[in-house]
Amino acid sequence: MSDPRTLRVELGERAYDIRIGTGLLARAGAEIAPLLKRPRVAVVTDENVAALHLDALRDGLAAAGIEMTALTLPAGEATKSWPHFTRTVEWLLEQKVERRDVVVAFGGGVIGDLAGFAAAVLRRGVRFVQIPTSLLAQVDSSVGGKTGINVAAGKNLVGAFHQPSLVLADIDVLGTLTPRDFLAGYGEVVKYGLLGDEAFFDWLEEMGPKLAAGDIEARIAAVTRACEMKAEIVARDETEQGDRALLNLGHTFCHALEAATGYSDRLFHGEGVAVGCALAFELSARLGLCAQEAPSRVRAHLRDMSMKVDLADIPGDLPDAEGLLALMAQDKKVVDGQLRFILARGIGQAFVTADVPREAVLKLLDDALLARR
Ligand code: GLY
Numbered sequence: 001m002s003d004p005r006t007l008r009v010e011l012g013e014r015a016y017d018i019r020i021g022t023g024l025l026a027r028a029g030a031e032i033a034p035l036l037k038r039p040r041v042a043v044v045t046d047e048n049v050a051a052l053h054l055d056a057l058r059d060g061l062a063a064a065g066i067e068m069t070a071l072t073l074p075a076g077e078a079t080k081s082w083p084h085f086t087r088t089v090e091w092l093l094e095q096k097v098e099r100r101d102v103v104v105a106f107g108g109g110v111i112g113d114l115a116g117f118a119a120a121v122l123r124r125g126v127r128f129v130q131i132p133t134s135l136l137a138q139v140d141s142s143v144g145g146k147t148g149i150n151v152a153a154g155k156n157l158v159g160a161f162h163q164p165s166l167v168l169a170d171i172d173v174l175g176t177l178t179p180r181d182f183l184a185g186y187g188e189v190v191k192y193g194l195l196g197d198e199a200f201f202d203w204l205e206e207m208g209p210k211l212a213a214g215d216i217e218a219r220i221a222a223v224t225r226a227c228e229m230k231a232e233i234v235a236r237d238e239t240e241q242g243d244r245a246l247l248n249l250g251h252t253f254c255h256a257l258e259a260a261t262g263y264s265d266r267l268f269h270g271e272g273v274a275v276g277c278a279l280a281f282e283l284s285a286r287l288g289l290c291a292q293e294a295p296s297r298v299r300a301h302l303r304d305m306s307m308k309v310d311l312a313d314i315p316g317d318l319p320d321a322e323g324l325l326a327l328m329a330q331d332k333k334v335v336d337g338q339l340r341f342i343l344a345r346g347i348g349q350a351f352v353t354a355d356v357p358r359e360a361v362l363k364l365l366d367d368a369l370l371a372r373r
Contacts, residue, residue, distance in 0.1 A: 005224050009143065010235040014163045018143060018227050020220060024170035025056045025131070029064025032129055035165050037100045040067040041129075042092055044115035045106040046075040049133050052176050057106060057131070068104075069095050073111070077263055080110045080149045088118040099123045102165065108134035109141035109269075113159070116147030120162035127165040134177060135185025136270050138169040139192070139226035140247070144234040154330060155255070155263070161239055169227070171219050182212060183307050184270030187250075187277070192226045194277055194298065195249045198348030200225050201301075208305050245352045249342040250276030256327035257311075260318050271308045278302060278309050283364050284343040287356070294347050312372040321365035325358070 004021030019031060032041065041061065045054060050072045061068050071091045073079050097103060105115035105128055112130050119128035132142035148159015174182065186208070193201030203221075204211075210218045230247065237244040254272030261267045267275075281295035302309040311318060318324065329339060338354040345351065 005220065007224070007227050007231050009163070009231040011163060011238060014145075016163060016165050016167070018167040018169065018231065020138075020169045020171065020224050020227065022170065022172045022216060022220075024168045025053060025173070026060045026063070028057055028060035028131065028168060029062065029066045031168055032061070032102065032104070032166065033064045033066065035102050035127065035129070036066065039065050040069070041102050041104050042095045042097050043068055043070040043104040043106050044073065044088055044111060044118070045070055046073050046079065046108075046111055048075040049107045049111070053133065053173055054106070057104075070106075073114075075110075077110055077150070080114050082149065082151065085114060085118060085149050088114060089122055092118060092122050097122065097126060099126055101126055103128040104131060105129070105142075105164075106131045106133065108132065108137045112137050112142050113147050113156070114149060116145075116162055116164065117149060117159050120147055120160040125162065128162070130164040130167045132167065132169055133173045135174055135182055135223075136188050137185075138171075138174070138223050139185065140188045140230065142167050142169070143227055143230045144244075145238070155258075163238075167227075169223055171216055171223065174219060175214065179212070180268070183305060184268040186212065186305065187270035187272075187274035187307065189222050189226050190298075190301065191247075191249050191273055191277055192229045194281070194344065194347055195246050195342070195350040196229055196348055197225070198346070200229075201297075201347050205297075205301050205304075208301065212305060242352075245340065246342060246350050249344075249350050250274070250278075250280050252276065252328050252339065252341060253279045255330075256324050257314065257318075259327045259330070260324060261314060261316065266315050267308070274302050274307050275309060275311070275313070279364065279368065280342060281344055282368075283341070283356070283360065284345070286364060287343070287360060290344055290346045290349075294344065297347060310371060311368045318369065318372070321362045321369060324365050324369075325362060328361075 004019040007018040103119040105112045130142035132138045145161045145163035148156045207218045250273045253276035257272045281298045284290045285292045340354045341356045
């Protein structure tokens with residue numbers, strides 16, 4: 001085990017560290033102890049993570065004399081809902097979690113968002129620690145304080161900005177992810193290179209296959225660079241008044257595709273992000289904003305990684321272009337009825353714009369759908 005790397009999310013009195021490395025579960029007690037007023041924590045997790053890693057976390061906490069109680073929820077997106085939210089808040093109250101205590105979110109994006117939101121409202125706000133166990137959660141959802149649940153009207157429509165007090169990204173736990181889950185998270189990793197760091201994208205083109213094959217140093221380096229970029233953007237724009245929207249590269253297309261596939265295992269979120277990034281770059285090239293070489297490079301890398309790239313890679317039926325556009329219009333990024341896109345002037349040069357002709361988007365989707373036949 002090497003010493004973990006430490007990044008700081010600079011948010012004044014809400015600033016916190018992200019610790020990235022191996023063996024972090026074993027030393028979770030030592031990492032969390034400085035935050036505690038008494039040696040106990042309430043952990044929220046899911047069945048899959050609990051079966052694989054809860055004993056290791058319990059031992060790691062016990063090594064620093066910290067007692068742990070745990071709530072184990074079902075795995076999957078359906079858990080990010082009112083019933084499980086209510087259950088979590090009530091369980092935390094039963095556990096007599098007080099204002100000065102700390103809740104631990106131990107899982108992927110679903111658990112992080114749900115437990116973070118529960119911590120945000122419990123007793124008007126208690127602190128929480130994120131221990132993300134998926135690649136997607138390590139590079140994106142555990143950092144930046146977006147918490148919440150899905151409701152009938154749409155995904156993530158109820159929630160709060162509530163920053164964690166600490167993030168522990170243990171790279172060892174990525175070893176138990178399925179290849180598909182790992183690659184879905186990798187869609188979010190690629191997003192960082194595409195939105196703001198061409199050198200990182202160059203590096204991923206070379207190192208991506210090693211990352212997927214389990215190279216620990218490469219995984220630490222990739223998670224570190226992604227978190228560095230996220231920390232920097234969040235520090236500039238915590239509540240998404242401007243630049244934070246860059247993190248949504250590929251997401252307007254992705255959200256429409258996720259809705260069209262019923263948020264099912266036909267398309268994982270990170271897979272939709274990868275397909276969405278390829279579409280955003282193709283649109284940018286068609287609008288004359290970047291050279292055709294850029295979308296070609298994006299697509300080539302995703303193909304090299306055996307990821308979903310095209311609409312043709314999504315199994316089952318999809319709506320027509322008008323239908324997809326209607327789903328895009330339900331995106332949270334609509335302002336005054338205007339759809340906002342993240343487009344790019346090249347790899348690593350993304351920007352936010354509302355100035356995209358509807359016809360160009362329709363034609364892009366039409367062509368992409370045609371290629372499925
Ligand atoms: N996942 C996008 C954000 O945190 O802003």
